[in-house]
Amino acid sequence: MGVLHKHTDTELLVCLRQGDGAAFDELYRRYAKKLMAFSRTFFFDQHLAEEAVQVVFVRIWERRHKLDASKSFKSYLFQAAKHYMYNHVRNRKKECCLDEAAGQVELAGQQRETELAYQELEDLAMELINNLPKVQQEVFKLNKLDGMNSEQIALQMNLSKRTIEHHIYLATKTLKKSLLQYPSFQVMFVLGINFGIIG
Incomplete structure (x- = not known):
């Protein structure tokens, strides 16, 4: 464990905005498992959940210069994950046939319940x-x-x-x-x- 584990999320975000890879690694270490647990409540498939986590963190790295260090990184992270999940469901709805529509509606309902919980x-x-x-x-x-x-x-x-x-x-x-x-x-x-x- 590096010295950055002593830093607050806010301090790490300031470093991340400047392109500090070590700060990014520390934030990933802190939140990847929690985000994975959250993703599994939407995606029962392990691979889809893992992909969701990876995509969210890749986007955070790509948009690091726009991150607001004054706001909660944890909240931003989970909002980004939920946005990814909803987009995934929306895209799947476009692809699925009419026979699958009922199943997709049920899944969307389950996701809404999970979000409320x-x-x-x-x-x-x-x-x-x-x-x-x-x-x-x-x-x-x-x-x-x-x-x-x-x-x-x-x-x-x-x-x-x-x-x-x-x-x-x-x-x-x-x-x-x-x-x-x-x-x-x-x-x-x-x-x-x-x-x-x-x-």
Whole structure:
């Protein structure tokens, strides 16, 4: 693991915009598996899911100069994946015959349900995070959402590294306990929407 693993997504995006291949590799390392898990909810074929992930990252590299470093890379990534998936379904609809139309409509319905489930779970997780005590909330967001390590957060918040780690532990414990009350929690494993809470 290189030194870039300590960088936040924002810092990596700034480097990527300048054509830094190592920054691109680090972002790929962070998000490829999560994006693959998400792609498999649309594409039951492993090869199609892998192709989706590769195409999304290739397009990110090709359009690196246009990336907005002030916005969430994770959100951009999943939006790009959903755009690719919808285009794939649309193109397949053009190619398929009338006998396949019913199956395609059913698939589109399943994809819409998956998208809604994704958004609902993401909204639920964010709501629970926002209900944490103020310091825990801030520390958790910096760590799990912005990708900062405990040392970086300690410097930014002028607290000890051990205190930061304790806040992360308490926040994670509280969120896990809260999420386990929801039957849909298991779906988060499939969608890859874990905000660093699982595992």
